[in-house]
Amino acid sequence: MYDWATKNNLRINPTKTKCILIYKxxxxxxxxxxxxxxxxxxxxxxxxxxxxxGKGYGMLRVLWTTQYFTxxxxxxxxxxxxLIPTLFYSCEIFANCDTISNRKxxxxxxxxxxxxxNRFDHISxxxxxxxxxSLNNFLNFRTIT
Numbered sequence: 445m446y447d448w449a450t451k452n453n454l455r456i457n458p459t460k461t462k463c464i465l466i467y468k469x470x471x472x473x474x475x476x477x478x479x480x481x482x483x484x485x486x487x488x489x490x491x492x493x494x495x496x497x498g499k500g501y502g503m504l505r506v507l508w509t510t511q512y513f514t515x516x517x518x519x520x521x522x523x524x525x526x527l528i529p530t531l532f533y534s535c536e537i538f539a540n541c542d543t544i545s546n547r548k549x550x551x552x553x554x555x556x557x558x559x560x561x562n563r564f565d566h567i568s569x570x571x572x573x574x575x576x577x578s579l580n581n582f583l584n585f586r587t588i589t
Contacts, residue, residue: 481534489538493545497552500531504559511559519560523574527556532586539583553579 449456475491476483482492503526511519531552538545557571575582 481537489541490545492534493538493541493549496531496533497548500527500552500556503527503530504555507559516560520574523556523560527559528574531556532582535583536587539587550579 446456446458475485482489482495484491507514507519507522507527514522531549541549554567554571557567557574560570560574561567572578577585
């Protein structure tokens, strides 16, 4: 690992750094969680994505109870501060996930956008306002940066 890091101009603090090799069927455990990222034995990100979506919906359920009493600017701030980071934590690794997971992420994100608007308003304007760009562009941008 030290040779690889040196070759790639990375400085590693040996007192804080551990190396773990993860490959398909490398462990007998069903799931491994490291720094908040959930790995499964098939090395797909589905478990991580579903956990992030579940956390996001849990937070959203609590916030929905006060939706009609909270001003728009505060709702937008809550979405940007708590909901979006929860949903998109480590999104760089799952930006190219399978179609089903991608659809679930889109639905969860649309529900976060809907939290900020009236029930029958169209969400496209608000969803772009939350990220500053479309969801797909946001995921692509995060992946390449």
